[in-house]
Amino acid sequence: MTEIDPRRLLDRLPILEGVPPAARDLLAAAARQVRHDAGATIFRRGDPGEGMLVVLDGLVRLHLASAAGRELTLGLAGPGEPVGEIALIDGGPRSADATALTPVRALMFRHADAAAIIATDATVAGALLRTLAGRLRRTTDQTESVGLRTLQARLATALLQLSKADPSGLVRLPQGQIAALVAATRPKVNAVLADFRARGLVEPARAGLRLLDPEALRALGEA
Structure with a gap:
């Protein structure tokens, strides 16, 4: 698949709505494209939090597993949606597993690269806060779905x-x-x-x- 200019990709992402062009230029410079085959483990709970992925193509499953092998799906992330956004902010370990359900192409934003941008640009920090709020809502919806639907x-x-x-x-x-x-x-x-x-x-x-x-x-x- 042909590489696409990260700056053009960022302009299409709903999570960055309201972020000014100058800040998007900085984020684009820090981003790199990654790919995962269908069925591939993107990361596991407890892995070092390298940063945030934003899905461009494909579908990612976020889930937890018990020692007995039981699994709980926390949510699905498709095009334009983030994966592992908490690690972009705190650089901490992964809080869940992420698996590519289909071939996945994504943008990776490393914590180390993005930290300075977040610290100096309130619009980027605000976009990430909106992203985290959206993820919490989706997790709540998923929990409700399993329990009530x-x-x-x-x-x-x-x-x-x-x-x-x-x-x-x-x-x-x-x-x-x-x-x-x-x-x-x-x-x-x-x-x-x-x-x-x-x-x-x-x-x-x-x-x-x-x-x-x-x-x-x-x-x-x-x-």
């Missing part, structure tokens, strides 16, 4: 997010990983998918799962 609603939302992140519009993730995303067992996810197929909402495709009625799935996700 039906599996049908959680699965419909996850399928929409996964298909949106794939250039072909297919859901290519194995069912075991989809089950982890929605905090359910694989048999339960298989049963709901069978119901979705019977209702004409999805169908098996050669390379994954095709969504036949995204609007109906969206309505289920919002129910």
